[in-house]
Amino acid sequence: MAKIEHVSPLAPASFPELPIVKGVSFAAVEAGVKYAGRKDVMLAVMAPGSSVAGVFTKSATRSAAVLDCQSKVGNDAPSGAAFIVNSGNANAFTGGNGERSVQAVTQAVADCVGVPTSRVFSSSTGVIGEPLPHERITVKLRELREGLSADGIEQAAQAIRTTDTFAKGASKTIDIDGQTVQIAGIAKGSGMIAPDMATMLVYIFTDAKIDRVDLQAFVSELNEVTFNAITVDSDTSTSDTLLVAATGLAGVKVTPESKAFKSALHDVMLDLAHQVVRDGEGATKFVEVRVSGAKSPADARIHASAIANSPLVKTAIAGEDPNWGRIVMAIGKSGAAADRDKLSIRFGEILVAENGWVAPSYNEDDGATYMKNQGIVLHVDLGLGDSSDTMWTCDLTHGYITINADYRS
Amino acid sequence: MAKIEHVSPLAPASFPELPIVKGVSFAAVEAGVKYAGRKDVMLAVMAPGSSVAGVFTKSATRSAAVLDCQSKVGNDAPSGAAFIVNSGNANAFTGGNGERSVQAVTQAVADCVGVPTSRVFSSSTGVIGEPLPHERITVKLRELREGLSADGIEQAAQAIRTTDTFAKGASKTIDIDGQTVQIAGIAKGSGMIAPDMATMLVYIFTDAKIDRVDLQAFVSELNEVTFNAITVDSDTSTSDTLLVAATGLAGVKVTPESKAFKSALHDVMLDLAHQVVRDGEGATKFVEVRVSGAKSPADARIHASAIANSPLVKTAIAGEDPNWGRIVMAIGKSGAAADRDKLSIRFGEILVAENGWVAPSYNEDDGATYMKNQGIVLHVDLGLGDSSDTMWTCDLTHGYITINADYRS
Structure with a gap:
């Protein structure tokens, strides 16, 4: 793999200070999926009752993990939920092996953190066409679970990088009905190196309480003017994934009419989208x-x-x-x-x-x-x-x- | 302007030997439209009774010359016809001045070579947004007329180059009903240098006799699998023009059913289209x-x-x-x-x-x-x-x- 020696000249000065989002904890480990000497797998676990919404690549050759997420994102469940993400291998265009790997990873995460498999969402980013050595991930799940921490989001942002020249995070704090609501997110993209693919992965967390259908409506609408409004080179990944989880632990209910929440979510999404452009390959403007x-x-x-x-x-x-x-x-x-x-x-x-x-x-x-x-x-x-x-x-x-x-x- | 020091590594060894096409003569002069010390205007004159067909850029910001050609290409006329082309200035996005320049040039050519204005087709290629100094062209028309020669097609190919690294020509000789029919063409594209634009100009000549409507049908159909099937960078010029003239002087009539003619015309168009790709900016493959x-x-x-x-x-x-x-x-x-x-x-x-x-x-x-x-x-x-x-x-x-x-x- 090519070494990316330099941080993009358009990068922010440092990773931002992100707030604790009640009901979400993060962990990251070195699993050696492909990279050595760096964290390459992240786990996020959300409290019972969390709503999950998402949008995904429309690619006709989308990856097994994307197809699995799409099948799960429309479900409501009273249980907790989890996101598991590895870098280094995209598990894309890997035939039936790809689906088996997604099944193995999501099942193992479900067993380990005590949520149904239908609430475990996985992503993979990195080289394509190579089988995912998924046992390198599953063997690390206990370590991940033990490392879960409410303030581990920056580690998570680091672990999902492939050829990104900087880790990407953004947040917004708002007041709704006298209660503080946090929205914090991380993203990766869009460095690519042969034969890797540009993949944009985005995970956003809030402690607002919001019905899944309403959250999905916000996310789908705002995606059009944020992540769907950026382009580095017109090429589209097989793995693009945006997942948003709302834990509800801030003690305030957000309705479809909440302009404050929508505006804050928009700002976080746009900030992350701009950071992806600012890390565009070779970008100087x-x-x-x-x-x-x-x-x-x-x-x-x-x-x-x-x-x-x-x-x-x-x-x-x-x-x-x-x-x-x-x-x-x-x-x-x-x-x-x-x-x-x-x-x-x-x-x-x-x-x-x-x-x-x-x-x-x-x-x-x-x-x-x-x-x-x-x-x-x-x-x-x-x-x-x-x-x-x-x-x-x-x-x-x-x-x-x-x-x-x-x-x- | 940047100097193009090197000929494309994909260029043919030399300009091909092109046959005389009965009823067509060519001339080229140094008019100094923009470039100094090289021929930059070419004139082709076709015999009375020639059919002319063409296809043009679909750009919504197409140039004045393209709009003028489009308004003329559907007409039948017993008269001769002429193509006048300058390099160095595209006369594109030049407001009302652009139309006046096209009118001035085509009228002057019509007067000079004795064909109706409605049968004079002009093209301009080069820098955009600058007024075309059309008097530099019209003052040279007498010299162009005096220089007209049946074997001047290579000079014409040279004169229409902007940043092309080689002149482009192709031909095919076929036998129809015992008569020899020639098809010969020239093209330019697709070198571009700021603030010039990629323009593809193609002129093809045959001495076959063919009704304008039939010629247009051949050209429109074959364009899809030749010039419309090439791409250098997905950007589309405001000036792309393909004109085909059939003088009828070979003494043989071509019908819509003539597979030999269609196949030969296809080969000439594809050869020229491939040469444009082979001169793609920076191309090595x-x-x-x-x-x-x-x-x-x-x-x-x-x-x-x-x-x-x-x-x-x-x-x-x-x-x-x-x-x-x-x-x-x-x-x-x-x-x-x-x-x-x-x-x-x-x-x-x-x-x-x-x-x-x-x-x-x-x-x-x-x-x-x-x-x-x-x-x-x-x-x-x-x-x-x-x-x-x-x-x-x-x-x-x-x-x-x-x-x-x-x-x-």
């Missing part, structure tokens, strides 16, 4: 793509996605080149409605193009100076309607090629 | 993506496109890494029907994966050796139906980043 004035929300997303995924736009940003022509190109190719003579383009606050041509007020030197920023906002107004959308991406650099082409496992 | 066993032709194309456009697949090829997991990923994300456990993957003749896992016969060393070839065939059989598709692409290398990010205009 964090890019926000805003589209407004679209005919429909779907059109706005299509345009934003075309811009955020365009190799020509992303290489121009890498080169600090205020190349608005490539944005025009991306809009043109997207397939959604656009009128060349009605659209306008801004770099940050700088009006670059309008009325089908470069803006009279635009000065190329201003554009070039703006592109030297580490954070870039590209704003396109289509002038056709009221719909808007925002996506986040990074630039496309030699670092991406180096990580994905220069090394072999 | 020529890659054929074959998909079979799909549920429908549309599904087969979606899968082929997902593989051919995947940055992870393309960087793996650049790294000579037999990374079949990334192909599984691309199939999974494409959105078209796939069954993880029914698909098989081959590198050339080497069976790599089947039945949802790596093939028992597969040896990683064989895969690694195969990936060292300059030409790579990736073959995916989905095991679901009878539909197939083939696309062509190149690898994604540091060269692509260098060309598109490291330099500024």
Whole structure:
């Protein structure tokens, strides 16, 4: 495996201080699934009565663990629940062996921590096409159980890393009806090294009490504007998993109408999503793509996605080149409605193009100076309607090629 | 502008010997539209009675010249016809000025060579967002007319280059009813340098006699399996243009049933399309993506496109890494029907994966050796139906980043 020598220049200064979430405990161990000398398996155990919601990759070649999670996430149960995650091996495209490994791991976790197998959710991330040596995980379960601790979330975040250059965490504390509610989450992604795959794994925990169906509705809706609104290279993992558990031990019930909870959950999800982009392979710039004035929300997303995924736009940003022509190109190719003579383009606050041509007020030197920023906002107004959308991406650099082409496992 | 120092390693040894096509003459001049010291405008004039057909970019931000060509290509006329093409300036996203320039150039060509304006087709390729100094072209028309020559096609191919590392030409000679019919074509693409855009321009000439409607039907159908089946980086130009002219002077009529003509036209189009891929930015490998066993032709194309456009697949090829997991990923994300456990993957003749896992016969060393070839065939059989598709692409290398990010205009 390639060594990732450097932390992303877009990384936060340090792992954040995350609060205790009542009813959740964490442990991490060195199981040697593939990596040596580092923790590579994490276990999270949630109190009885916890609700679990999730969203997963839509890939047609999704992994055995994802399929298993999907079959379980719609169930209510009075019992506790557990998340078990290993790094180093994705257990993807491993045929019938893959399912047997998921069954073995989830069954062993259920037995060890005293919850039904139907409430044990597993994920695997790392190399694909190799059988998961699942006994290396199951043999460590007792040690994991003994290590469970309410403040072990940072260890868990470290254990799920593959080629991430930093561990990712985010939290929000809110007050609902005079009670303090915590939301804390961890994520991994999106470093990849041949023959590994980009996998985004996200686990979020709250001590709010919320019905599973309501939690799922929040998560599904917010996922569209957070994790589904980021892209590093347009490629989609076979293993992407987002799981959210609500233990209910904060003593306050959240309803579908709770704007405070929804807003806080949104902030945690967006923070983690941005951290994934900030760890994008070879990234040197964090890019926000805003589209407004679209005919429909779907059109706005299509345009934003075309811009955020365009190799020509992303290489121009890498080169600090205020190349608005490539944005025009991306809009043109997207397939959604656009009128060349009605659209306008801004770099940050700088009006670059309008009325089908470069803006009279635009000065190329201003554009070039703006592109030297580490954070870039590209704003396109289509002038056709009221719909808007925002996506986040990074630039496309030699670092991406180096990580994905220069090394072999 | 960045200098392209090297000819693509995938380039043919030399420009091919192209036959005279009866009824077509060519000229090229140094007009100094942008480049100095090289020919940058070409004129082709076709005999009276020529049929003209074409296909164009579907971009919503397409250039003024493309819009003008589209409005003209459906007309029949007994007159001659002309193609006028400049490099160095794309006349794209130039507002009302763009239309005025197209009008000025086509009108001047019409006056100069004695054909109606409605039969003059113009293209421009190069920098976008800058007004086209069209008088630099019109002032050269007399010189162009005087230079017209039946054997000037290579000069024409040279004049339409922007950052192409080699001029592109292809031909086919066939016998129909005892008469010799020639088909010869030239193309440019797909080198791009900030802030230029990838533009693919293709001009094909034949002395067959064929009704415009029949010619258009051939061209539209064959375009799908030739130029629409190649991709360098998934970005789409605002100016892509393919024009085909049939002069009728070979003395033989081609009907929609003529398999010989269709096959020859296909071969010329595919040859030129492959040359565009072989000049892909930074390309070091020529890659054929074959998909079979799909549920429908549309599904087969979606899968082929997902593989051919995947940055992870393309960087793996650049790294000579037999990374079949990334192909599984691309199939999974494409959105078209796939069954993880029914698909098989081959590198050339080497069976790599089947039945949802790596093939028992597969040896990683064989895969690694195969990936060292300059030409790579990736073959995916989905095991679901009878539909197939083939696309062509190149690898994604540091060269692509260098060309598109490291330099500024």
